[in-house]
Amino acid sequence: MDFSKIISLLSTELIGWARYGVRLVPRLALALIILLVAVVVARWISRWVRAGLNRVSTNQSLASLTGSVVRVVVVALGIFMALGILGLEKTVTSLLAGAGVIALAVGFAFQDLTANFISGTMIALARPIQVGDTIETNGFTGKVLYVRIRSVVLDNGQGQTVEIPSKDVFQKPIINHSKNGLRRIEITSGVSYIDDLAKAKRVAQEAVRVLPFIAKGQPVDLHYRAFGDNNIQFMLWFWVDPLKTNPAAAQSEAMMAIHTAFNRNQILMVFAGHTFDLRQKLFSAVDSKERTFTGTLPEPNL
Secondary structure, eight states, X not given: OOHHHHHHHHHHHHHHHHHHHHHHHHHHHHHHHHHHHHHHHHHHHHHHHHHHHHHHOOOHHHXXXXXXXXXXXHHHHXXXXXXXXXXXXXXXXXXXXXXXXXXXXXXXXXXXXHHHHHHHHHHXXXXXXXXXXXXXXXXXXXXXXXXXXXXXXXXXXXXXXXXEEXXXXXXXXXXXXXXXXXXXXXXXXXXXXXXXXXXXXXXXXXXXXXXXXXXXXXXXXXXXXXXXXXXXXXXXXXXXXXXXXXXXXXXXXXXXXXXXXXHHTTOOOOOSTTOOOOHHHHSTTSOGGGOOOOSOOXXXXX
């Protein structure tokens, strides 16, 4: 082996690479500048698009999604321009082909992730829910904190957050308590068979109607629905503004008001089948001081 020839060939090759590198330095510098400019411009355009959409629309999720897509597109264009300046057109073609293959493989491997991204995009566009809405879905109830592309985050009112995949929210029923601005509260109870139903209905409606949190212009309805074993069951409905009143607190206040009004008007509320208190009816006409039993009980016959 002639080592001198080998060294000569290596030195010639290295010198050629060095000359090519020197000639490539201006292109490399220009490519880096273009890439940096693309990143800065992408960030600026993304902010501009989000601000513009927020001015004309209240859909924050759509604005965020559009801004992110625009940013990715601008950065991708900058990368392709930089590779073109470096004379790597074939590399660009190979990258595009490889990206398609990778996207196909990822789509099959992560079907749930892809479904969540698509569902999140559809939620952002269709807007069945918005930030601040109180909803029920997938067995959870809470206030919407974030509508992200991959998931929806709820505040369940117990100091906890619930993150539900966008696919489950998009594909399953949603109960939106904030869609029309008001929420209907239902109270279920009953009165005894010996009470005047018309009077009981009027007393319950008047007791609830005067409460301060009742939505103005909305009715307080009471409907009898069934004859129970020991009572006649009814449902009472009233409306509140969930932004001003806690629905749970409103229901509690209304129940106390109905109970107080029924006691004041000697209307008997019966619930359990094995307890039936007739004291109000048996002694309604008798003064409490005269309710004294003076007799003696007979001895048991053993």
